[in-house]
Amino acid sequence: MKRLRRFLIALGALGLAPAAPVFASSFVGNGGNTGDVELRVTLNQIRDALADVTAETPEEDLCICLSGLDAHAACDVLQALTPDQQKTCSGFLKKRAKQIQSLASPDGAVRYTWTNESIQVTEKNGPRAADAVALPAQNLVTINQSRFVTMANHERLLLLTHELGHLTKEDGKHPVDDEPVGGFTSAEGGRELLNAVAASVVQMSYARGIYEKYEGTLTLSQGVKQNWIFLASGSTKADEHDAFSVTKFQGSKFGYRHQFGAIGAIVQYRSAEGSENIRSTVHLKETLKAWGAGVAYRYFPSDDPLTFWGQSHLVGTFMVEQLNTDYSLKDDFNDERETAVSTSWTAGLSYFMPLKRNFWIYLQYEYLPHKYSYETLAVESGNTQSSYAVGVAYAF
Amino acid sequence: MLSKFNVLIAAASLSLCACGQDAKFANQDADIIGVPLEATTQLSRQDGADQSRISIFDETTRRIHQFDLSSFAFQRSFAVQYADQKHYLLYGDTSDYVVDLSKKHFSIFDSNGSENKRPVKLIGEPLSAAFRPDQNLLVVYDDVFNVGMIKLREDGSVEKSWTGGSLISGEASIRCGDLLTDGRLVLALSDRNLAIVDVTGSIDQKQWVKTIIPSNLAKQISWIAPVPDSNDQILALTVDEIALISLSTQTVLDSYPVSGMTVEKYSKAKDAHVILRSVTDGGITMKMVYAEASHVKSRALPKQERSLIHSFLDISRDEWTYVEASVASNYLIGYNDLDQARVQRKMKKYRLSDMAGLENKDLPDRAQLHLSSSYIFALFPSELGYAARYSTESDDVKIVKLFNRKYL
Numbered sequence: 001m002k003r004l005r006r007f008l009i010a011l012g013a014l015g016l017a018p019a020a021p022v023f024a025s026s027f028v029g030n031g032g033n034t035g036d037v038e039l040r041v042t043l044n045q046i047r048d049a050l051a052d053v054t055a056e057t058p059e060e061d062l063c064i065c066l067s068g069l070d071a072h073a074a075c076d077v078l079q080a081l082t083p084d085q086q087k088t089c090s091g092f093l094k095k096r097a098k099q100i101q102s103l104a105s106p107d108g109a110v111r112y113t114w115t116n117e118s119i120q121v122t123e124k125n126g127p128r129a130a131d132a133v134a135l136p137a138q139n140l141v142t143i144n145q146s147r148f149v150t151m152a153n154h155e156r157l158l159l160l161t162h163e164l165g166h167l168t169k170e171d172g173k174h175p176v177d178d179e180p181v182g183g184f185t186s187a188e189g190g191r192e193l194l195n196a197v198a199a200s201v202v203q204m205s206y207a208r209g210i211y212e213k214y215e216g217t218l219t220l221s222q223g224v225k226q227n228w229i230f231l232a233s234g235s236t237k238a239d240e241h242d243a244f245s246v247t248k249f250q251g252s253k254f255g256y257r258h259q260f261g262a263i264g265a266i267v268q269y270r271s272a273e274g275s276e277n278i279r280s281t282v283h284l285k286e287t288l289k290a291w292g293a294g295v296a297y298r299y300f301p302s303d304d305p306l307t308f309w310g311q312s313h314l315v316g317t318f319m320v321e322q323l324n325t326d327y328s329l330k331d332d333f334n335d336e337r338e339t340a341v342s343t344s345w346t347a348g349l350s351y352f353m354p355l356k357r358n359f360w361i362y363l364q365y366e367y368l369p370h371k372y373s374y375e376t377l378a379v380e381s382g383n384t385q386s387s388y389a390v391g392v393a394y395a396f
Numbered sequence: 397m398l399s400k401f402n403v404l405i406a407a408a409s410l411s412l413c414a415c416g417q418d419a420k421f422a423n424q425d426a427d428i429i430g431v432p433l434e435a436t437t438q439l440s441r442q443d444g445a446d447q448s449r450i451s452i453f454d455e456t457t458r459r460i461h462q463f464d465l466s467s468f469a470f471q472r473s474f475a476v477q478y479a480d481q482k483h484y485l486l487y488g489d490t491s492d493y494v495v496d497l498s499k500k501h502f503s504i505f506d507s508n509g510s511e512n513k514r515p516v517k518l519i520g521e522p523l524s525a526a527f528r529p530d531q532n533l534l535v536v537y538d539d540v541f542n543v544g545m546i547k548l549r550e551d552g553s554v555e556k557s558w559t560g561g562s563l564i565s566g567e568a569s570i571r572c573g574d575l576l577t578d579g580r581l582v583l584a585l586s587d588r589n590l591a592i593v594d595v596t597g598s599i600d601q602k603q604w605v606k607t608i609i610p611s612n613l614a615k616q617i618s619w620i621a622p623v624p625d626s627n628d629q630i631l632a633l634t635v636d637e638i639a640l641i642s643l644s645t646q647t648v649l650d651s652y653p654v655s656g657m658t659v660e661k662y663s664k665a666k667d668a669h670v671i672l673r674s675v676t677d678g679g680i681t682m683k684m685v686y687a688e689a690s691h692v693k694s695r696a697l698p699k700q701e702r703s704l705i706h707s708f709l710d711i712s713r714d715e716w717t718y719v720e721a722s723v724a725s726n727y728l729i730g731y732n733d734l735d736q737a738r739v740q741r742k743m744k745k746y747r748l749s750d751m752a753g754l755e756n757k758d759l760p761d762r763a764q765l766h767l768s769s770s771y772i773f774a775l776f777p778s779e780l781g782y783a784a785r786y787s788t789e790s791d792d793v794k795i796v797k798l799f800n801r802k803y804l
Contacts, residue, residue, distance in 0.1 A: 243804055278804050282779045333782035334797050377798075 033114060035149045037222055037305050041214045042156040043104040044306075046164065048213070049157075049204040053097035063089035063200045066207045074154065074199035081196060084183030089196040091182070099168040100161070110167060111138070114145040132159055134166040136174040141167070153211055153218065154202045161198035217306045221354035223298070223313045224305075225395035228257040232364060232391025236272050236288070241380035244329065246286040249274035249382075253389060257296055257315070264296035266317055270387075285328040286382055290368075292346060294319030311354040315362075321346045323370050325382055338379075342372040352393065360393040426618040426633070429537040429573040429583070430526030431664050432731065433484030433497055446768045451494045453483040455764060456777045457800050460485060460494060460505070465771065468785045470799035472509060477501050484522070488529020493552025495534060497522045502536070506552035515554040516544050526575040533579050533595055541570065545581070545595050558599040564591050565608050574620050574664070578627040582643065584617035592643060609646045613639055621668030623687045624711060631668050631687050633659070638670055640687045650692040652685050663707040663732045666769075671707055671718075673700075684709070684716060695751055705741070706734040709748070710769045717745040717767060717788070719759065734765045741765070743772065745788065755788055779804065 053062065063086050065075040081089065102108050119130045119142065131151075132143045141163045148156060166175055175181065180189035184196075205211060236249040251272025257264050268291075275285040296317045304310035322343045329336040348366035355361060368385040449471070451462050458479035462471040476483055478500045486495035492507035499521045504512045520538035527534050532548040532555075541562035547555045562569040565585060573583035573591075581593035583606075590609050597605035611617060615634035623629040623640070629649065632639045639651040654672055660682060661671035669686035682697040682704060688711055695716065702720040709716050721737035734741075738761060745755035759765060763774035763784075772786040781800035786793050 244801070279779050282804065329780070329798075331778050331780045331782075333776045333778040334780045336798070 032224060032300075032305075033145070034222075034224055035114060035143070035145050036224070037220075038149055038156060038218065039112060039143070039160075040306060041217055042153075042160050043106075045153075045157055045205055045210045045214060046104040046161055046201060047101050048210045049201045049208060050097045050101045052208075053093060053204075055094055057094055059087060059090040059094065061090075062093050063196055064203075066203045069203055069206050072203070072206055074158065074202040077196055077199040078203065082183060085192075085196065086183070088182030088184060089193060089200065092193060093197055093200060095170065096165070096168045100164050103164045103167050104160075109139055110164070111140045113140065113142045114148075115142055116145050119144055132163050134163040136167050136169070139167060153214075154205070157202050157205060158195070158198040161201045162194045165194040165197055219356045220306075220308065220311055221356060221358050221360055221395060222305070223300060223311045223352065223354065223395070224259075225358065226259050228259070228360075228393050228395045230255055230257070230360075230362070230391050230393035232362070232389035234364070234387060234389030234391075236274075236368070236385050236387040238274075238382045238386075239384045241383065243278060244284060244377075244379045245381040245383075246274040246276055246284050246327075248276075249286070249288060249385075251288065253391075259296070259298055262298050264298060264315075265294075266296045266319065267291075267293045268319065268321075272387075274382075281331040283328075283330045284381075285330075287326045288323060288382060288385075289325075290321045290323040292319035292321030294346075308354060313352050315350045315352060317346075317348040317350070317366075319346045319348070320344075321368065321370075323368075323372075325372065327374050327377065327379065327381060329377060329379070336377055338374040338377050340372040340374055342370040344368065344370045348387075358395050360395060362391050362393060364389040364391060426659075426662060427572050428524035429535055429543060429570070429581075430524045430575065432524050432733075433522060446770050447489045449487070449489060450766065450773055451485045451487040452764060452766070452773075452775055453485060453496075454775060454800070456779055457781075457803050459800075459803060460496060461775070461783075461799065462494070463773070463783060463796065465773070465785065468794040468796055470781070470783075470796050473799070473803065474505050474509060474511065475803075477503065477511075477513065484525070486525055486527045486529075486534065488527070491529055491532065491548075491550055491552065493548070495525075495527070495552075497525065497536070504548070504552045504554070508551075512553065516546055516557045516559070518542075518544065519559075526573070526581070528575050528577075528579055531579045533575060535575060535581060535595070543570065545599050547596060547599055556599050558602050560598065560604055564593075564604050564606060565589070571616055572618055572620050574622055574630075576622045576627050576630075577625075580627070582620060582622075582630055584611065584620050584632065586616060588613060588616055590617075590641075590643070609643065611639075611641060612646065612648050613637070613641075619662055619670070621662075621664050624667045629687065629690070631670070631692075633662075633670060638685050638692060640690065640692045642690075649690050650687075652692045652694060657683070661704050661707050661732055663709065665706075665708045665732060665767075667709045667711045669707065669709045671704055686711070695746070695748065702742075703737075705736050706732055706767065708767050708769075711748065713769050714748045715745055715754065715769060716748050717743060717755075717769070719743050719765075719767070734767065738762050743767070743788070757786075757788070760784070760786075 065078045103110050119133050120127045121130050121133050131147045134141045175190050177191035178188055181193050184192045231254045233252040238247050240247045249272035253268055253270035255268030257266040270290050272288045277283055296315050298313055298315050300313045302310040325340045327338050346366055346368045350362045350364040352360050352362040366387040371383050373380045448466050449464055454461050460474040464471050478498050481498035481500055484497040494505045496503050502518050504515050518538055519542055520540035522536050522538050524537045534546040536544040542559050544559045546557040549555050564570055568585040568587035571584045571586055575581055581595050583591040585591055588611050590611050591606040594605040613634055615636055617632040617634055619633040621631045628642055628644045630641050632641055637651040637653050640649045642649050657672040657674040660673040663669050669684055672683045674681050679699045682700040684695045686693055686709055703723045704718050705721050706719040719734055719741050721741045723737045741759040743757045743759050747754055760774050763776045766773045770788055774784045776782040780798050782797045784793055784795050
């Protein structure tokens with residue numbers, strides 16, 4: 001209870017004072033920013049929760065703790081309502097449910113911005129810290145990004161319902177936090193009303209199983225993460241120059257990529273080994289070890305970040321790689337070895353598919369046009385390689 | 397009793413061979429002209445110096461390889477016909493051609509590496525050959541007892557040739573023979589006479605041009621070898637004795653009895669000699685019999701339990717070298733082939749004059765080997781190519797490798 005109250009106090013307030021944050025990242029809304037998915041899911045949940053609330057909905061069915069949800073979060077707020085407050089809350093909800101639904105829709109004309117600065121709103125009683133702030137005049141909601149993504153699902157629902165509530169209006173007037181309204185007669189009656197309305201929406205969400213509906217979406221790995229660690233294994237093919245060329249290799253690679261947005265930087269290490277036999281006793285073996293670094297470009301073919309295909313994306317890479325090779329030519333009596341070094345540009349294309357909880361699986365093709373030879377043994381091997389790999393990645 | 401039994405066995409073996417019976421028998425080196433075909437040339441020239449090059453049929457890649465023995469480098473290689481057959485090579489240091497014989501073919505690779513296929517038609521399978529590279533004379537003896545005589549040019553092309561049959565004088569047929577240092581062919585006949593053949597004259601006249609002389613031996617000769625540094629003397633083996641014969645005086649200069657002993661080895665490498673084996677209460681004794689200074693001499697190896705697979709005598713260097721090994725049951729006694737056994741071969745060298753031991757060296761397993769007075773050449777069964785030249789007088793080893801790569 002105390003935790004919930006502290007949370008509710010921290011909810012956004014009506015932005016009567018120009019408390020716009022100093023820094024606000026631009027909102028793309030299509031999953032291009034951290035929190036975008038959580039935001040869209042929350043808005044979807046609000047719409048779904050209010051879908052059955054109409055003007056004919058009995059008032060006694062709203063703003064109450066629903067059966068079986070007594071111990072749930074938000075129920076404390078509703079249980080503390082007086083009969084007048086419950087009536088005020090349910091009346092507000094009946095009248096403005098459709099407005100809130102409309103505001104929560106993708107074409108509801110509400111703009112959302114992210115910030116990682118602390119939000120301070122000025123009220124009659126002085127400045128107050130908040131996790132979000134609504135500016136009805138601009139139809140704008142600013143949200144603290146880092147706080148929002150770490151909230152529990154129902155906490156996001158409470159926050160946004162409260163802010164959308166500020167954007168509704170009746171008789172040209174938007175609800176404010178620091179004015180009494182109806183049965184909420186205290187100096188912060190407006191806040192208490194919107195909190196009660198938000199708590200009712202949370203209750204309805206649980207009752208309709210809306211959290212379960214979107215749980216998969218929320219746990220789906222998101223491609224907008226900045227840091228990627230990857231590990232893959234696969235095969236590499238090289239051109240055959242003569243009978244002593246090794247043309248097939250098996251190996252693995254691992255690396256790290258940091259995305260600054262669509263553009264990123266990547267470092268990768270790969271190693272592979274190939275061997276072949278000629279006639280019955282001649283054995284060829286070649287090992288490849290390479291370090292590469294370069295740039296990456298991330299591209300999302302699909303717009304909907306709430307789906308598997310929406311999170312799937314392509315990553316193209318262009319690197320400079322230094323390759324160290326070790327070649328061995330043996331039979332029962334000969335054991336020859338030679339090493340070589342090659343530096344070359346490489347290009348690759350990967351397709352990332354989301355799993356759960358920041359894990360990914362990906363398919364990769366790389367073109368590695370190294371050219372080198374073993375001078376002493378007069379052998380050309382391992383040139384112009386193509387690599388195919390399957391890997392896993394973790395993004396954070 | 398035992399010694400008489402051994403003589404009977406030896407005599408039976410000789411007779412069977414004379415009738416043209418199974419060649420895989422004790423006397424594969426007997427009843428032939430020259431030496432049995434081996435897979436390589438001798439490493440020593442007639443003058444005693446080491447050959448500067450070697451030609452060898454690589455059993456792994458089934459090709460003929462040539463190596464420079466002085467710098468020990470791989471020189472060149474030839475693909476052969478009938479690569480699945482065993483190939484026998486004849487090659488001289490002064491000329492740059494290689495004679496290649498197998499059971500199915502006969503060809504000569506000239507100095508440019510071009511192959512002259514079937515320079516002379518062979519009716520039967522070649523059994524042996526006598527070769528004088530310094531005179532470009534080649535005599536090939538086959539299993540239908542034809543004697544093919546060929547005069548080659550310096551580049552290995554055939555200048556002229558003729559094939560004679562085994563009936564050389566009256567009703568007497570050829571039993572064995574060899575080329576002398578002056579190019580004459582000496583043949584032992586079934587009537588116990590000797591025929592001295594003018595090879596060039598026979599080729600020119602397309603008939604045997606010969607002189608018949610008596611051997612003055614009581615039994616037929618089954619093996620003949622020229623005596624080093626002599627155009628006049630030959631060593632001749634019968635069932636009773638090893639005789640040193642002067643062709644000019646037609647007399648037996650000296651002899652060595654072989655009764656009670658069996659022939660362990662016939663060798664014309666480099667100087668002709670015969671190794672006899674006797675079994676007594678003291679064990680197995682080997683005796684090496686050779687000719688020097690118009691006498692037949694011998695040297696003994698008492699308690700020689702292991703078989704001698706190869707023997708090499710160099711009188712001018714006062715050295716006798718042989719290789720012993722434990723051999724399989726199908727080992728061909730008499731056959732002077734160093735590669736009949738390929739494991740646990742041991743080379744021993746003695747000072748001929750006083751039989752002081754000079755070398756006692758293990759030879760590499762699995763390799764095709766050839767010996768000279770100074771070198772051991774080893775070609776290993778490597779698909780990539782690996783050969784070594786070991787000094788017989790020190791621990792010096794030279795290696796050449798990877799020469800088969802281009803042929804894989």
